[in-house]
Amino acid sequence: MATPAPSHARAAAPTAKSSLPALVLLLGWLVPGAGHLILGKWLRGLLLFISIFGMYLIGLALAGKIYLPNTGDVLDMLGFVGQLGMGLLYGLARIFSLGATSSVNTLADYGTKFLVCAGLLNLIAAVDAHSLANGRKPS
Amino acid sequence: MLTHFSAMLLFALFMSVVFGITQRSQPRMMLRFGLFCFGLSVGGVIVASWLMWAIKH
Numbered sequence: 001m002a003t004p005a006p007s008h009a010r011a012a013a014p015t016a017k018s019s020l021p022a023l024v025l026l027l028g029w030l031v032p033g034a035g036h037l038i039l040g041k042w043l044r045g046l047l048l049f050i051s052i053f054g055m056y057l058i059g060l061a062l063a064g065k066i067y068l069p070n071t072g073d074v075l076d077m078l079g080f081v082g083q084l085g086m087g088l089l090y091g092l093a094r095i096f097s098l099g100a101t102s103s104v105n106t107l108a109d110y111g112t113k114f115l116v117c118a119g120l121l122n123l124i125a126a127v128d129a130h131s132l133a134n135g136r137k138p139s
Numbered sequence: 140m141l142t143h144f145s146a147m148l149l150f151a152l153f154m155s156v157v158f159g160i161t162q163r164s165q166p167r168m169m170l171r172f173g174l175f176c177f178g179l180s181v182g183g184v185i186v187a188s189w190l191m192w193a194i195k196h
Contacts, residue, residue, distance in 0.1 A: 036160075044160050051153040058149060062141065110146050117150070121157040128161035139164050 021133040028126030030087040035129025048125045055118035056089050059099070064111025066090075066099035079112070085119030151180035 028035025033049035036042070067080035083090050093099050093115075103109040131137040141149070159173025 047156055048160060051156040055150070055153050058141070058146070062146070106143070107141065107146070110143070110150075114146075114150065117154065121154065124161050125157060137164060 021130050024133040025126050025130040028129040029085070029122065032087070032089070032122050032125060035126055036132070039129060039132050041132070052086070052118050052122050052125065053089070055114045055121070056086060059111045059114030059118060060093070062111025062114065063100045063104065063108040064113070064115045065101065065103050065108070066093045066115065079116055082116035083119045085121075085123040086115070087122060089122075090119065147184055148181065151177050151184075154180065 024035040024038055027038060031049075032052035033045035033047070036045035036048060065079070067076055067083050069077070069080050071077065071080075083093075086093075099111075099115065100108060103112050128137065132139075155173040155177035158176045159169040159171075163169045163172045
C-alpha cells in the first residue's frame with residue numbers, strides 16, 4: 001500500500017507537468033550549485049559551488065588523474081563515471097588537459113580521489129536540487 | 140603544499156558541507172549534521188591512524 005505524500009510535499013509540488021525539475025537537475029550537474037541558485041537558495045548554491053569547486057582545484061593541484069572513457073579497466077571506468085559527475089568541470093579538465101594521466105605518488109592518488117568524490121558529491125547536490133524543485137524535499 | 144593530514148581535513152570539510160546541505164532540510168539541522176559528519180570523518184581517521192601505529196609497533 002502506497003504511503004500518502006506529506007502535506008508539505010503536496011503543497012510544494014507543481015500542479016502542472018513542469019520542466020523545472022529536469023532543468024534544475026541538468027544545470028545542477030553542469031555547474032555545481034546552479035540548481036540551488038535557480039531555486040533561489042543562493043547560500044546553499046554558493047556553499048555547494050565552493051565545496052565542489054574547491055575539491056576540484058585541490059584534486060588538480062595534487063596532480064590527480066583525469067579518467068578517460070573506454071580504457072578497458074573496470075576501476076578506470078568507475079572513476080570515469082564518478083568524474084563525469086563534475087559536469088562542465090570535467091569537460092574543462094579534458095579540453096585544457098588539466099590533471100595527470102596517471103597517479104605517480106600517494107598525494108596524487110589523494111588528488112584522484114578528490115576529483116572522483118567532487119563528481120559524486122556534485123551528483124548528490126544536483127539530485128537534491130531536483131528534489132527541491134519537484135517538492136519531494138520540503139525546503 | 141598540502142600534507143596528508145591537511146588534505147584529509149579539507150576533504151572532510153567539503154564533504155561535510157555537501158552532506159549537511161543535501162541530507163537535511165532545516166538550516167539548523169544542516170549545521171548539526173555537517174558538524175557530525177566532519178567530526179566522524181576526522182575522528183575516524185585519527186582512530187584508524189592510531190590503530191595502524193599500534194599494529195606496526
